[in-house]
Amino acid sequence: MWKVLVLMGAALTALSGCAFEKVQPWDRDLLAQDKMQLVPFPLDNFYDEHINFSKEAASGGQGVGGGGCGCN
Amino acid sequence: MKLLTYFGILLASLGTVSVPAAVNEPAANFTLPTDQGTIELNKLQGQVVYLDFWASWCSPCRKSFPWMNAMQSRYGKDGLTIIAVNLDKEKDLAVKFLAEVPTQVTVAYDPEGKVAAQYQLMGMPTSFLIDRQGTIHRTHIGFRDTDKQALEADIQHLLKQ
Numbered sequence: 001m002w003k004v005l006v007l008m009g010a011a012l013t014a015l016s017g018c019a020f021e022k023v024q025p026w027d028r029d030l031l032a033q034d035k036m037q038l039v040p041f042p043l044d045n046f047y048d049e050h051i052n053f054s055k056e057a058a059s060g061g062q063g064v065g066g067g068g069c070g071c072n
Numbered sequence: 073m074k075l076l077t078y079f080g081i082l083l084a085s086l087g088t089v090s091v092p093a094a095v096n097e098p099a100a101n102f103t104l105p106t107d108q109g110t111i112e113l114n115k116l117q118g119q120v121v122y123l124d125f126w127a128s129w130c131s132p133c134r135k136s137f138p139w140m141n142a143m144q145s146r147y148g149k150d151g152l153t154i155i156a157v158n159l160d161k162e163k164d165l166a167v168k169f170l171a172e173v174p175t176q177v178t179v180a181y182d183p184e185g186k187v188a189a190q191y192q193l194m195g196m197p198t199s200f201l202i203d204r205q206g207t208i209h210r211t212h213i214g215f216r217d218t219d220k221q222a223l224e225a226d227i228q229h230l231l232k233q
Contacts, residue, residue, distance in 0.1 A: 027185065
Protein backbone atom coordinates (compact mmCIF):
# COMPACT_ATOMS: atom_id res chain seq x y z
CA MET A 1 0.00 0.00 0.00
CA TRP A 2 2.62 2.56 1.05
CA LYS A 3 5.01 1.36 -1.60
CA VAL A 4 2.40 2.03 -4.25
CA LEU A 5 1.76 5.46 -2.81
CA VAL A 6 5.43 6.37 -2.72
CA LEU A 7 5.84 5.14 -6.27
CA MET A 8 2.85 7.11 -7.43
CA GLY A 9 4.16 10.18 -5.65
CA ALA A 10 7.57 9.84 -7.22
CA ALA A 11 6.06 9.30 -10.66
CA LEU A 12 3.79 12.29 -10.25
CA THR A 13 6.60 14.54 -9.14
CA ALA A 14 8.83 13.39 -11.96
CA LEU A 15 6.11 13.75 -14.58
CA SER A 16 5.06 17.19 -13.46
CA GLY A 17 8.58 18.54 -13.97
CA CYS A 18 8.56 22.22 -13.18
CA ALA A 19 4.84 22.63 -13.74
CA PHE A 20 4.16 23.25 -10.06
CA GLU A 21 6.74 25.98 -9.89
CA LYS A 22 4.50 29.01 -10.11
CA VAL A 23 5.90 32.09 -11.83
CA GLN A 24 5.69 34.81 -9.23
CA PRO A 25 4.20 38.16 -10.23
CA TRP A 26 7.49 39.94 -9.54
CA ASP A 27 9.38 37.51 -11.81
CA ARG A 28 7.27 38.10 -14.89
CA ASP A 29 9.78 40.54 -16.32
CA LEU A 30 12.17 37.62 -16.79
CA LEU A 31 9.62 35.74 -18.88
CA ALA A 32 9.12 38.80 -21.05
CA GLN A 33 12.78 39.07 -21.97
CA ASP A 34 13.80 38.40 -25.58
CA LYS A 35 15.95 35.44 -24.63
CA MET A 36 12.92 33.73 -23.11
CA GLN A 37 10.85 33.85 -26.30
CA LEU A 38 10.23 30.76 -28.41
CA VAL A 39 11.83 32.63 -31.33
CA PRO A 40 14.33 35.00 -29.77
CA PHE A 41 15.63 36.38 -33.09
CA PRO A 42 12.74 36.70 -35.56
CA LEU A 43 14.83 38.00 -38.45
CA ASP A 44 17.40 35.20 -38.11
CA ASN A 45 14.57 32.75 -37.95
CA PHE A 46 13.00 34.23 -41.07
CA TYR A 47 16.17 33.67 -43.09
CA ASP A 48 16.69 30.20 -41.71
CA GLU A 49 13.15 29.28 -42.65
CA HIS A 50 13.58 30.80 -46.07
CA ILE A 51 16.72 28.81 -46.79
CA ASN A 52 15.15 25.65 -45.47
CA PHE A 53 12.08 26.20 -47.63
CA SER A 54 13.89 27.03 -50.84
CA LYS A 55 16.93 24.76 -50.70
CA GLU A 56 15.66 21.67 -48.96
CA ALA A 57 12.48 21.24 -50.95
CA ALA A 58 10.66 21.46 -47.69
CA SER A 59 6.96 22.08 -47.65
CA GLY A 60 5.31 24.73 -45.58
CA GLY A 61 7.72 27.54 -45.15
CA GLN A 62 5.88 29.02 -42.19
CA GLY A 63 4.72 32.07 -44.05
CA VAL A 64 8.12 32.68 -45.59
CA GLY A 65 7.89 33.66 -49.24
CA GLY A 66 9.94 32.24 -52.07
CA GLY A 67 13.03 33.74 -53.64
CA GLY A 68 11.08 35.72 -56.22
CA CYS A 69 12.23 33.58 -59.12
CA GLY A 70 9.13 31.45 -59.04
CA CYS A 71 11.21 28.44 -58.12
CA ASN A 72 11.08 28.75 -54.34
CA MET B 73 -11.10 3.75 -2.88
CA LYS B 74 -8.99 4.69 0.11
CA LEU B 75 -5.96 4.72 -2.12
CA LEU B 76 -7.71 7.16 -4.40
CA THR B 77 -8.29 9.51 -1.48
CA TYR B 78 -4.63 9.39 -0.52
CA PHE B 79 -3.75 10.03 -4.12
CA GLY B 80 -6.05 13.03 -4.16
CA ILE B 81 -4.48 14.45 -1.02
CA LEU B 82 -1.04 13.93 -2.51
CA LEU B 83 -2.09 15.68 -5.69
CA ALA B 84 -3.53 18.60 -3.77
CA SER B 85 -0.48 18.97 -1.57
CA LEU B 86 1.83 19.08 -4.58
CA GLY B 87 0.34 22.30 -5.87
CA THR B 88 1.92 25.05 -3.86
CA VAL B 89 -0.82 26.85 -2.03
CA SER B 90 0.20 30.42 -1.41
CA VAL B 91 -1.52 32.45 1.22
CA PRO B 92 -1.06 36.17 0.79
CA ALA B 93 -0.33 38.37 3.77
CA ALA B 94 -3.82 38.93 5.13
CA VAL B 95 -5.81 41.79 6.55
CA ASN B 96 -5.91 41.99 10.37
CA GLU B 97 -2.68 40.03 10.70
CA PRO B 98 0.58 41.57 11.89
CA ALA B 99 2.78 42.71 9.02
CA ALA B 100 5.89 40.53 8.78
CA ASN B 101 9.05 42.38 9.72
CA PHE B 102 11.83 42.92 7.20
CA THR B 103 15.04 44.85 6.80
CA LEU B 104 15.91 46.20 3.37
CA PRO B 105 18.55 48.52 1.95
CA THR B 106 17.50 51.97 0.77
CA ASP B 107 19.44 54.86 -0.72
CA GLN B 108 19.80 56.20 2.84
CA GLY B 109 20.87 53.16 4.86
CA THR B 110 18.60 50.28 5.77
CA ILE B 111 14.97 50.33 6.80
CA GLU B 112 13.29 48.00 9.28
CA LEU B 113 9.51 47.75 9.35
CA ASN B 114 9.23 47.11 13.10
CA LYS B 115 11.05 50.35 13.83
CA LEU B 116 8.19 52.21 12.16
CA GLN B 117 5.61 51.16 14.72
CA GLY B 118 3.53 54.13 15.74
CA GLN B 119 3.51 55.27 12.15
CA VAL B 120 0.94 54.45 9.51
CA VAL B 121 2.89 52.62 6.81
CA TYR B 122 1.89 52.35 3.17
CA LEU B 123 4.02 49.49 1.85
CA ASP B 124 4.09 49.35 -1.92
CA PHE B 125 5.81 46.75 -4.11
CA TRP B 126 6.75 47.93 -7.60
CA ALA B 127 9.04 47.28 -10.55
CA SER B 128 10.22 49.40 -13.47
CA TRP B 129 8.45 47.24 -16.07
CA CYS B 130 5.05 47.57 -14.41
CA SER B 131 3.01 50.41 -15.89
CA PRO B 132 0.39 50.81 -13.12
CA CYS B 133 3.35 51.22 -10.76
CA ARG B 134 4.48 54.19 -12.82
CA LYS B 135 1.02 55.65 -12.40
CA SER B 136 1.03 55.19 -8.64
CA PHE B 137 4.18 57.23 -7.98
CA PRO B 138 2.74 60.74 -8.42
CA TRP B 139 -0.10 59.73 -6.11
CA MET B 140 2.29 58.29 -3.51
CA ASN B 141 4.35 61.50 -3.68
CA ALA B 142 1.21 63.53 -3.06
CA MET B 143 0.17 61.33 -0.13
CA GLN B 144 3.64 61.51 1.44
CA SER B 145 3.76 65.29 1.26
CA ARG B 146 0.15 65.67 2.43
CA TYR B 147 0.18 63.22 5.35
CA GLY B 148 3.86 62.76 6.17
CA LYS B 149 3.60 65.22 9.05
CA ASP B 150 0.60 63.31 10.47
CA GLY B 151 2.63 60.09 10.69
CA LEU B 152 2.40 58.45 7.27
CA THR B 153 5.46 56.64 5.93
CA ILE B 154 5.41 55.30 2.40
CA ILE B 155 7.89 52.57 1.54
CA ALA B 156 8.15 51.67 -2.13
CA VAL B 157 9.90 48.30 -2.39
CA ASN B 158 11.55 47.85 -5.77
CA LEU B 159 11.64 44.30 -7.16
CA ASP B 160 13.82 44.81 -10.22
CA LYS B 161 16.59 42.25 -10.56
CA GLU B 162 18.91 44.93 -11.89
CA LYS B 163 19.16 48.11 -9.90
CA ASP B 164 20.02 50.09 -13.04
CA LEU B 165 16.44 49.66 -14.23
CA ALA B 166 15.11 51.10 -10.99
CA VAL B 167 17.54 54.01 -11.13
CA LYS B 168 16.46 54.78 -14.68
CA PHE B 169 12.81 54.60 -13.69
CA LEU B 170 13.32 56.93 -10.73
CA ALA B 171 15.11 59.42 -12.97
CA GLU B 172 11.97 59.55 -15.10
CA VAL B 173 9.53 59.41 -12.20
CA PRO B 174 11.11 61.28 -9.30
CA THR B 175 9.82 60.43 -5.88
CA GLN B 176 10.01 61.65 -2.30
CA VAL B 177 8.96 58.36 -0.74
CA THR B 178 11.45 55.89 0.71
CA VAL B 179 12.59 53.46 -1.97
CA ALA B 180 13.83 50.09 -0.67
CA TYR B 181 15.47 47.44 -2.82
CA ASP B 182 14.56 43.75 -2.81
CA PRO B 183 16.17 42.38 -5.99
CA GLU B 184 15.79 38.77 -4.90
CA GLY B 185 12.13 39.20 -4.08
CA LYS B 186 12.57 37.87 -0.53
CA VAL B 187 10.11 40.26 1.06
CA ALA B 188 7.78 39.88 -1.90
CA ALA B 189 7.75 36.14 -1.26
CA GLN B 190 7.21 36.76 2.45
CA TYR B 191 4.14 38.86 1.66
CA GLN B 192 3.00 36.51 -1.13
CA LEU B 193 2.11 39.17 -3.64
CA MET B 194 -0.65 38.20 -6.03
CA GLY B 195 0.07 40.89 -8.60
CA MET B 196 2.01 44.00 -9.42
CA PRO B 197 1.81 46.46 -7.89
CA THR B 198 0.55 45.30 -4.51
CA SER B 199 0.29 47.61 -1.56
CA PHE B 200 -0.34 47.06 2.12
CA LEU B 201 -1.71 49.69 4.44
CA ILE B 202 -0.37 49.03 7.93
CA ASP B 203 -1.78 50.77 11.00
CA ARG B 204 0.13 52.28 13.91
CA GLN B 205 0.15 48.94 15.77
CA GLY B 206 1.79 47.14 12.85
CA THR B 207 -1.34 45.31 11.71
CA ILE B 208 -2.23 45.04 8.04
CA HIS B 209 -5.39 47.09 7.56
CA ARG B 210 -5.82 46.77 3.83
CA THR B 211 -4.19 45.09 0.85
CA HIS B 212 -4.55 46.38 -2.64
CA ILE B 213 -3.58 44.85 -5.98
CA GLY B 214 -3.05 47.04 -9.03
CA PHE B 215 -3.44 50.79 -9.26
CA ARG B 216 -6.24 52.63 -11.04
CA ASP B 217 -7.25 56.28 -10.90
CA THR B 218 -10.56 55.20 -9.40
CA ASP B 219 -8.78 53.58 -6.42
CA LYS B 220 -7.20 56.80 -5.20
CA GLN B 221 -10.14 58.12 -3.21
CA ALA B 222 -10.81 54.95 -1.25
CA LEU B 223 -7.11 54.53 -0.47
CA GLU B 224 -6.77 58.11 0.70
CA ALA B 225 -9.88 57.78 2.85
CA ASP B 226 -8.37 54.69 4.48
CA ILE B 227 -5.10 56.48 5.11
CA GLN B 228 -6.97 59.37 6.75
CA HIS B 229 -8.98 56.92 8.84
CA LEU B 230 -5.84 55.16 10.12
CA LEU B 231 -4.02 58.41 10.83
CA LYS B 232 -6.85 59.45 13.14
CA GLN B 233 -6.50 56.32 15.26
